[in-house]
Amino acid sequence: KEAQVAARVWREFEMKRMDPGFLDKQARCHYLKGKLRHLKTQIQKFDDQGDSEGSVSPYQGSLSPGLQMPLQFGLSSDSPSSRKAFQDFLLWVV
Numbered sequence: 001k002e003a004q005v006a007a008r009v010w011r012e013f014e015m016k017r018m019d020p021g022f023l024d025k026q027a028r029c030h031y032l033k034g035k036l037r038h039l040k041t042q043i044q045k046f047d048d049q050g051d052s053e054g055s056v057s058p059y060q061g062s063l064s065p066g067l068q069m070p071l072q073f074g075l076s077s078d079s080p081s082s083r084k085a086f087q088d089f090l091l092w093v094v
Contacts, residue, residue: 016022
């Protein structure tokens with residue numbers, strides 16, 4: 001019985017792996033992950049450059065470094081609606 005279940009799961013996996021729709025979604029996922037990785041790297045470089053120059057960062061908030069809320073957009077990290085709007089913006093960009 002266990003071997004039958006394993007064989008069925010393997011067949012389903014192979015069918016999904018060959019499905020063009022799945023392959024398109026998988027390729028899009030890899031593309032978006034790479035794009036996000038690139039954006040995070042660029043943001044980190046910018047943040048590091050600002051730190052090394054002794055300048056004050058235009059960021060504040062409780063988001064992860066590099067994805068903090070920009071002050072120049074007038075978004076307050078204290079406001080949940082502003083945080084949500086910024087997170088929606090990040091999702092739109094990616």
